[in-house]
Each structure stands twice: as structure tokens, then as C-alpha cells.
Amino acid sequence: MKVFRALGRGGSFLGSTVPAVFLAVLVLVALLAPWVAPVDPLAQGPDKLVGPGAHHLLGTDQFGRDILSRLLYGARADLVVSVGATAVAAVLGTTFGLVGGFFRGFIGGLSMRATEVVLAFPPIVLALLVVALFGPGTATLIITMGILFTPTFARVTYGQVLSVRQQDFVTASRMLGAGPGWLLFRVVLPNVLGPILVQTSLTLAATMLLESGLSYLGVGVVPPTPSWGSMIAEAQNLALSNPGFLIISCGIVVVTVLAFSILGDSLDRRFDPRRRNRPAAATAGDLRTVGGAA
Template identity: 55%
Template sequence: MMSNFHEQNDGKRPRKATVPATVQTLIDSAEERKKGRGRLLEALSPLRTIAAVFIVAVLIATVAADWLPVASPVQQDIAQKLQPVGADGFVLGSDQFGRDILSRLVFGARTELVVALGATAVAIIVGTVLGLIGGFYGRWAETITMRAVDVILAFPPIILALLVVTIYGPGVVTLIFVMGLLFAPAYARLTYGQVLTVKSAEYVEASQVFGASKRATLFSVVLPNVATPIIVQMPLTLAASILLESGLSYLGLGIVPPTPSWGFMVADGQRYMTSNPELVLIPSLMIALSILAFGLLGDFLRDWLDPRRSMAKNY
């Protein structure tokens, strides 16, 4: 029997244990999740964490503004005008009409975020579609889409915004569409460059070989693989939208009073800069902190969602 055993195994290596495909898939997915958590922790920093907490607090205050224990942002009480910070019933003071600054700040945040989110959504949809079509189809599609982008970029953003708002009148809807149009070229060029890199990849060619239509390949295969830079760009557009809306409201071409707006609060309080500087400093500080917070959020998403940056740091 021993001789037979040696004869059967003579010159043969022992077999390696094989892992079933399903188990290997689970192991690979667990490793990917572990790497993702590692990149998440590596991308976090104390300053970025503070920025995230600030953004979440502003979002909660915006959503729950109607249920917060604050006065109406348009309620006037001339007898209580120009109250200082910390006055009885006025945590952040009152303006020249006796309106609560804290209330106007909270409801002004809702206005800012509605305009910024709406403009960002319009910019992403318009810009991404133009970039996808121009980069994937090329030729005449590329000429039409990219030249349209160049035409928009030929105008200074603030001048074009002033022109459109002057023609159609100020308001939330007007601001959303004009700002979305102004920020769309950034997404169009970003998506266009990414599509040129991705469309020659093997998985895109395989999708077409297996019978998928060009439209299905474009939106089901190409778009998910170019989405990361678009997501990273989104917080930066939110920051730019807040800045542009505040500037237009400061000039009287943004949100229509009495709807509260941070930019209009700055313009309204500048006449009292010497006697009540908080009327200007508080909304200006909120504008600056919001822009900084969304900028830090964009940096965080870039470091977290781009594995190549994490790999470069390891070398």
C-alpha cells in the first residue's frame, strides 16, 4: 500500500486549497471597504471636521427654521431697533427696523442654500450632459457643445449675471438659472476631459461589443466612471454660488426684500457700520465661514474619493 501511495504521488505537487468565487468576492469587497475607511480617516483633519459640523449645523437650522424659537425675520418693532448683541430678547441684536438679526441670519441661510443648491443642480445637469455628448460622440457634437461653452466663458460672470437679472428682474428662480448657466462650463470641460480618457477603455468597448447602445453605454458605463471629479467640484460650486448670490443681493439685484439674504443684510447694515458694526460683521462672517467650509469639504472629497492621491502619499 505504501508503494502504491508513493507511485500515485510521485512527481506531483500537493494541491493548493482553492477559495470559492463567492467567498473570494466577499473578501475582496471587505478589503475595498477597509481601504475606503482608511482613506476616509486619512482625509479627515480637525479643520475639515469642524467645517463638516458647521455645514451640518447650518443645514439643520435651515430645515428646522420654522420650528426654532426665533422671531419672524420680517417682524418689525421700531421701539427695539439697533439693540446690541446680547440684549434681552435679541441674542445677536436687532437692525434699524427692530428685526431680530439671529432670525434673519437663520432664514437667510435657507435662502442662500436654496439658491446655491438649485444653481449647482442646474450647472451639473447642463454641464455634465454637454461634456458627455461632446466627449463621447466627438466631431460635430464636440464642436457644438464646446463652442457653446466657450461663448459662455467669453463673458465675465458678474457682468452676465447683472445683465440677465436686469432684464428678467431679481428673484430666486432667476438667480438659480442664471448662476447655473454661469457654472455649467466648469462641469462641461471637466466631464469632457474625463470622457476623452475613459471612452477608449476596454470596459467601454466591451459594453458596445455586447450590444449596448451608445446612449446606454454613455449613461450606464461612462458616466459612473467620470462621476468622482463632478462630486468633488460640487462643494466648490456651492461656495461660489453663495458668494455670487451675496454679491448680487448686496447690489440690490439678488433676493427681493423683505426675504432675508446675507448679502442684503450687509448692504442694509453698512450705514450703521460705525455705531453698530455687528449689522455688517455677523452676516459677512457667515458668508466667509460658509465659503471656507464648502471649500474644505471639496478638499476632503478629493482626498477621500481619489485613491491615486492616497497611493502617492504612501511613496
């Protein structure tokens, strides 16, 4: 509830509430996919490449499978990977950033240098290498992308901790006898959560875009489990005979990534006083950041 209240104060209705509601509905239908999907997403039928109708609201693919059902189950697969990878990156990156920014010196330098090693490799190239070595699968994607986006969280947290650690309330807590663990997680961390929350939203968009790209290349979610990226690859081969399939498959990815990006921008405006009076639309810089990370 605090997130939605923050959104309401930080941006316009179109720039905050609409993306938040869309993503909430997306998560809900993904969780309820077994109950809301019209048919089994793997079930093949005689009606191949038919258009939208009463029996198939969004039509069928080349195997007679219901596109709507596959989109709903694909949302579940993509969200599991995206949320899982973001959670791994947030935990690891925030921990490295907290330790590096608070202790500095040798310990701080070591923690930050460890994350910078990952930055030497382009994300999609390193992801392809890991998947090629260990094989595709949900667990591989979550761990790989989680490590890939750890440096981003580490750098954001590191910069915030450097400014917070000098504040009077941190000094007072230290003088009262608070230990390093208490200072890190009970004093410093709550005061740097704003930028971390913003980065979480942007990373969700980046991981979803990267997962879709890997699935499009055939090294993401393992078939026959539906995923949006693999559906785009299938639809591309049918672009001339069934263009609606391609438009729907690409459109859902674009809208979801854009919703995460706009949500992140709204949160950024809420937690950054310098941006509160700016227009509520997502900035071009944020969108370039998401596209570059993928």
C-alpha cells in the same frame, strides 16, 4: 453616507469632518427656520440696534428686527439659490461634457462650443445683465447662475470622459451590444462622478458668494425676504454704530464659503490618488478658483 465615508478616508478630521458637520447643521437649521427662529424675521420692534441679550441673542437691526432670525431665514434663501443653481449647472454641464467627450467629432465639438460661449462673459457682469432684463428673484438667480457655471462642469466632465472612453470595460460593453445611452449613463458616468462631486462642492461655494454679491448690490433675493448679502449691505451703513452686525453678517458668508471649499478639497484628495498624501488644508489654488468664479 458614501460621501462621509469618502471624506473620512480622504482627509483629516479638521479638513473634512468639521466642514461637513457645519454644513449639515446649516442645512438643518435652514430647513427648520420657521420652528427654530426666535421671532418672525420681518417683525419690527421698538428695540432698535440693541446688542446681544436674552430677548435677542445676536441683537437687532435698525428696524428692530431680530438678527438671528434673519440669519436663519437668510440661510434658507441663500441655500435654495446656491443648491438650485448648482443642480442646474451640474445637469447641463455634465450632459454637455458626456456628449462632447464620448462622441467627439461634430456633435462633440458643437456641444462644447455651446458652453464656451458663456465663458466669454465675466460671471457677475452677465448675471447683472440678465437680472436687469428679467428682474430680480429666486428663479432668475437659479437659472442665470446655473447657466453661468455650466461650462465648468462641462469641461471637467469632458476631460474625464476622454480618458475613460478608452478603457477596456467601455470597449467590452460596446462589443456586447450596449447602446450609446447605456454606455454614457451606466458605464461612463459612474466612473467620472468623483471629479463632478468635487466640482459640485466648489460650485456651491462660488454660487453662494455670487448670490451674496448680487443681493448686496440689491439685485438678488427680493426684499423683504432676508438674505445674507442684503444683510451685509444693511450692516455696512451701521458699521460705526453697530459693528457686531457687520461682523456677524460677513462672518457667516465667509465661514460657509470656506466650508464648501475645504469640503471640495477633501473630496478632491479622496478621488485623486496623486493628492491623497498632501496636507488636508484647502489649497490656495482652490480658493482662488472659487473667488475668481464669483
